[in-house]
Amino acid sequence: MSSLSEPGFEGTELLDFMKSVLDDDEKLRAKSIKQAKANVILTLKNKDKETKSWFFEFKNTGEVRKIDGTPPKADVALFMADKDFLKLVNNEANPQKLYMSGKLKIKGNLMKAVSLEKILRAADPRSKL
Structure with a gap:
């Protein structure tokens, strides 16, 4: 498995954990x-x-x-600071408030x-502890 984390981007280490959960849990992946x-x-x-993109x-x-190079076609593109992403995945920030x-x-x-x-919340392995 290639790593999704990126040096200098604190919140991205959690993407590796979430990816492994989605890869290992076929039901969760299908539900997602x-x-x-x-x-x-x-x-x-x-x-x-x-900046880095996933x-x-x-x-x-x-x-x-x-994403390395030209991004694929997407329905939605999200842009935010790494520190805010880390707060979001740690339930320290509300996505609606970040947006507003x-x-x-x-x-x-x-x-x-x-x-x-x-x-993201369903795939967060910490919620299963």
Whole structure:
């Protein structure tokens, strides 16, 4: 398995855990695809102003991967600071408040973006402890 974490992006270590949960749990992956029915690009900016992107393929395969080069076609694109993503996945920030304050930018289908939050929470291995 290739790592999804990226040096200098604190929140991305959790993407590896979530990917392994989705890879190991076929029912969760199928539920995620059924729930989202969308392809999503997540772009994060770190404190050094570097950006990296990840692709969540939740129309057919339930795959999550880094984007190198030209991004694939997506239904939704999310843009946020790495520190805000870390707060979001740690339940320290509300996605609606991040969006309303301009810290989370969304291009595309807003309702599809909402479904991604549910998938991230369901795939978070820490919630199963």
